[in-house]
Structures are given as C-alpha cells and as structure tokens.
Amino acid sequence: MRELLARLGLSDLNAGAWAGAPVGGPDDGTLVSLNPTDNSVLGQVQLATRAQYDAVASEAARAFREWRMVPAPKRGEIVRQMGDALRANKDDLGALVSLEVGKIRSEGLGEVQESIDIADFSVGLSRQLYGLSLHSERPQHRMMEQWHPLGPVGVITAFNFPNAVWAWNAMLAAVCGDTVIWKPSLKAPLTAIATHRVCEAVLAKHGWSGVFGLVIGKDAEVGEAMLRDERLPLISATGSTRMGRRVGAVVSERFGRTLLELGGNNAIIVEPDADLSLAVRGITFGAVGTAGQRCTTTRRLFVHERISSELLPRLVAAWKQCRIGDPLAEGTLVGPLIDADAVRSFEQAVATAISQGGEVLAGGKRVDRPGNYVEPTLIRAHAGMAICKEETFAPILYVVEYRSLEEAIHLQNDVPQGLSSSIFTDSFRSAETFLSAAGSDCGIANVNIGTSGAEIGGAFGGEKETGGGRESGSDAWKAYMRRQTNTMNWGRDLPLAQGITFDV
Numbered sequence: 181m182r183e184l185l186a187r188l189g190l191s192d193l194n195a196g197a198w199a200g201a202p203v204g205g206p207d208d209g210t211l212v213s214l215n216p217t218d219n220s221v222l223g224q225v226q227l228a229t230r231a232q233y234d235a236v237a238s239e240a241a242r243a244f245r246e247w248r249m250v251p252a253p254k255r256g257e258i259v260r261q262m263g264d265a266l267r268a269n270k271d272d273l274g275a276l277v278s279l280e281v282g283k284i285r286s287e288g289l290g291e292v293q294e295s296i297d298i299a300d301f302s303v304g305l306s307r308q309l310y311g312l313s314l315h316s317e318r319p320q321h322r323m324m325e326q327w328h329p330l331g332p333v334g335v336i337t338a339f340n341f342p343n344a345v346w347a348w349n350a351m352l353a354a355v356c357g358d359t360v361i362w363k364p365s366l367k368a369p370l371t372a373i374a375t376h377r378v379c380e381a382v383l384a385k386h387g388w389s390g391v392f393g394l395v396i397g398k399d400a401e402v403g404e405a406m407l408r409d410e411r412l413p414l415i416s417a418t419g420s421t422r423m424g425r426r427v428g429a430v431v432s433e434r435f436g437r438t439l440l441e442l443g444g445n446n447a448i449i450v451e452p453d454a455d456l457s458l459a460v461r462g463i464t465f466g467a468v469g470t471a472g473q474r475c476t477t478t479r480r481l482f483v484h485e486r487i488s489s490e491l492l493p494r495l496v497a498a499w500k501q502c503r504i505g506d507p508l509a510e511g512t513l514v515g516p517l518i519d520a521d522a523v524r525s526f527e528q529a530v531a532t533a534i535s536q537g538g539e540v541l542a543g544g545k546r547v548d549r550p551g552n553y554v555e556p557t558l559i560r561a562h563a564g565m566a567i568c569k570e571e572t573f574a575p576i577l578y579v580v581e582y583r584s585l586e587e588a589i590h591l592q593n594d595v596p597q598g599l600s601s602s603i604f605t606d607s608f609r610s611a612e613t614f615l616s617a618a619g620s621d622c623g624i625a626n627v628n629i630g631t632s633g634a635e636i637g638g639a640f641g642g643e644k645e646t647g648g649g650r651e652s653g654s655d656a657w658k659a660y661m662r663r664q665t666n667t668m669n670w671g672r673d674l675p676l677a678q679g680i681t682f683d684v
C-alpha cells in the first residue's frame with residue numbers, strides 16, 4: 181500500500197493544502213481519508229479555503245480565455261495523451277479506487293477503463309462538434325449553427341465513481357474548449373488528487389496548466405462559493421437528490437446551467453418467458469456489484485408470480501455465494517461500504533423494511549469483522565412499502581411479485597427517481613412495450629441486461645428526481661458548449677424576414 185501511494189505521489193500530502201497545487205498557509209482543517217476495509221488512515225489532506233477556491237477559479241477563467249481559441253482537434257490531441265497517461269497508470273489508479281472506496285479489483289480497474297474510454301471518445305469528438313447549416317427564407321442569405329466553448333465548468337462528484345465521473349465531464353469539457361474546476365467527494369480525496377495529477381502532468385507538458393483545477397473543500401466553504409460563482413456558466417453535479425436540489429436552486433437563481441445526475445431507484449422486471457440464467461446473473465451484478473453503491477444499482481425486482489418460486493431460490497443461492505471480503509483479494513465479489521454511516525443506513529433500511537412488512541430472504545446483517553461490511557440482502561416486499569421508494573446506498577434488493585406487464589411497468593415507474601431500468605424477456609412484444617412511450621420512464625431502459633454498467637458511448641442520466649441531465653456519450657457534449665445561430669447576407673439588398681418592409 182505504501183509503495184502504491186508513493187508511486188502516485190500521495191505519501192506526503194500533510195505538507196500542504198490541495199487546491200490544484202500544494203499551497204502553504206494557515207492550517208484550516210485536515211481531511212482524513214479512511215480505508216473502508218478497517219477504517220485505518222490512508223492519508224490526510226488539508227482542506228482548501230474559500231480564498232484558495234477563488235485562486236483556482238481565477239486561474240480557470242484565465243486559462244479559458246486562451247484554451248477556447250485552440251483548435252478543437254489540437255485540444256483533442258492533448259486529451260488523447262491524457263488517455264494514454266491513464267492507460268499507463270490504470271493498475272495503480274484502479275488499486276487506489278479499491279483502497280479508498282472499497283471496490284473490488286476488477287471494478288476499480290473498470291472504473292479507470294471508463295475514463296480511458298471517454299478520453300478516446302472525446303478525441304474523436306474533437307474533430308466533430310457538428311453544427312447545422314440551414315436554408316434561409318431570404319435570397320442570398322445563409323444560416324448556420326455553430327458551437328462555441330462555454331467557460332469554466334464546475335464539476336462536483338460523488339465517492340462511488342471517484343475517477344470516471346470526473347473524466348466523463350473533464351474529457352468532454354476539454355475538447356469542447358472549457359476549463360474545469362473539480363470538487364470531489366470528501367470521502368475519496370486521494371483518488372481525486374492522483375487522477376488530477378496524472379492528467380495535469382500532460383497539460384503542464386504542453387503549457388496548459390490551469391485547464392484542470394482541483395479544490396478539495398467543504399460544501400459550506402467551497403461548494404457554495406462554486407454554486408454562486410458567476411464565472412462558472414455550468415455546474416455538473418453527481419450525488420444525492422438533496423444535494424442536487426440545492427445545486428439547482430442556487431445555480432438557476434443566477435441563470436447558470438446545471439447538469440444533474442442524482443439518485444436512482446432502478447428496477448428489473450422479469451417476465452415469465454425470461455431466460456432465468458441470464459436474469460440471475462444480471463440481477464446479482466446489478467444489486468450486489470459495487471456493494472450496491474452505484475447510482476445504477478438494481479434496488480427493486482418485479483417478478484411475475486408464475487416464476488417467482490423458481491427465481492427466488494436461485495437468487496438466494498447466488499446471494500449466498502457472493503464472497504465478501506478484502507476488495508483487493510482474489511475472488512472477492514463484495515467489498516465494504518464506504519463508511520460507518522453507510523452501514524447504519526443499511527441497518528436502518530433493513531429494520532424499516534421489516535417493520536413495513538418485508539421478509540428477509542437472504543442477508544440482512546452487518547458482517548462481524550472490522551470495516552464497513554454488510555451482507556448482500558434480499559427482501560420480499562409488497563408494492564405499498566414506503567422504503568421501496570427510497571434510495572439506500574447499500575446492497576439491498578426488494579422483490580415484489582406482479583401479475584401483468586402493465587402492472588409491473590406501473591410499479592417500476594411509481595417512484596420519484598428515474599435513472600435506469602431493465603426487463604428480462606424473450607418476447608419481442610414485451611420488450612417493445614417496455615421500451616415504448618408508455619413503458620419505462622427512465623433515462624436508461626435495457627433488455628436482457630441489468631440496470632448498471634452502462635457503456636460511455638450512450639447518454640447517461642435520468643428523469644424526475646434523477647435530475648434530467650445527460651453526461652458522457654451521444655450528444656451530451658452539447659451541454660458543455662454554447663450554441664450560436666448565424667445568418668449571413670452575401671447579397672446587395674437587405675430583405676427582412678417575415679416579409680416585413682421598413683424602407684428608409
């Protein structure tokens with residue numbers, strides 16, 4: 181562990197505050213990063229002050245004025261090199277993700293791969309960023325739309341994807357000509373520093389320090405300043421619905437834009453004609469993977485009453501087979517939750533579910549060992565249970581039986597969140613019903629795969645309390661640019677639109 185931290189330059193963080201670069205100055209409080217497997221100290225970081233935030237934001241604003249004029253494919257070339265730097269550091273960064281947030285090794289590596297993928301995607305995009313050409317109603321006129329860089333972008337990320345969600349934003353923003361100020365979760369500061377350093381080294385080599393800034397600070401000190409900062413036309417935030425409500429209110433007050441990716445309460449529907457072997461694997465990874473701490477984690481399962489007596493024992497068996505333990509050890513499938521608070525929320529949710537009529541079919545308890553381990557939990561529930569409408573960041577799956585697909589779709593949609601959803605079926609008609617306008621109301625709707633583990637090429641995000649934002653692939657880049665409509669007159673007359681005459 182010591183060697184890993186040293187390789188990533190994380191051994192001597194006590195030396196100074198981290199706000200884009202080590203800064204001296206008064207000790208304004210230290211943040212301790214804990215290893216969730218035993219709650220031992222991994223490292224300490226000095227929290228940034230508001231003044232330090234301000235310095236990073238000024239630098240981002242200064243860098244933006246020049247970066248926006250660099251041709252997009254040249255920006256793309258620098259992002260290509262960042263992708264290479266992430267590749268070269270994939271093993272170390274992946275291991276650090278595992279150490280700091282408890283993801284199993286292959287998921288830690290997968291997370292860094294997601295950052296590499298979005299870098300590659302962004303490189304291609306840097307030669308696109310297409311606008312439209314339009315036909316004018318006036319003779320000898322031409323119209324077009326072009327996309328310009330937007331400005332410095334504030335990126336707020338959650339602990340559960342401490343590397344990739346920043347990259348989704350930062351890589352797109354960089355090719356779009358924006359600069360980035362990153363406020364990471366205080367639960368994963370080391371991953372943020374290491375990730376930032378890997379990419380910052382590439383920028384510095386090309387004389388572009390300042391394009392990416394990092395500020396590790398408290399919400400009240402740094403977060404609020406960021407939300408109110410008129411220099412940031414866009415705040416992209418991933419996290420809880422409660423946090424997103426605050427971000428939305430403060431940023432829209434100043435007519436800033438937000439890109440919100442908030443809570444999910446994702447469900448899988450299993451039809452009687454489903455391939456149950458596929459379904460068992462998809463449900464298990466969706467509910468238990470990342471110890472239930474993805475936005476896309478499967479939290480509810482709707483099983484047709486004709487197959488529940490066959491499916492549920494298979495799920496219970498799968499749940500019991502999931503090996504809980506050190507995330508970096510071979511064969512582990514379930515690592516710890518992020519911290520002791522998360523364990524308390526898990527215990528509370530299970531107790532609430534039982535009090536509301538739920539029956540625990542598997543798991544349900546914390547694991548008796550040091551660290552923040554809990555058992556993957558399966559609870560037979562009924563549709564009226566209030567707890568099923570809440571997102572608990574833990575591996576708890578509520579199972580509800582249904583009679584018709586219409587009923588299942590209604591139950592699935594009947595929650596405040598709208599991120600991800602899936603159906604397992606071999607029926608073309610059922611699949612298309614689920615994907616139709618009257619089907620799933622989520623931003624992501626899948627057939628015969630689970631709710632989590634989306635590829636970066638698609639737009640990622642959801643409706644309702646999930647916040648409506650779309651990050652990552654498809655045309656999500658448009659959120660990071662401003663659209664300009666141009667009308668050009670190459671004639672010798674000045675005809676007005678709509679047939680208006682105004683002769684002087």
Ligand code: UN1
Binds near residue numbers: 634
């Ligand atoms: C998140 O949990 O915030 O689709 C992001 C997935 C990942 C991203 C999750 N590609 O599960």
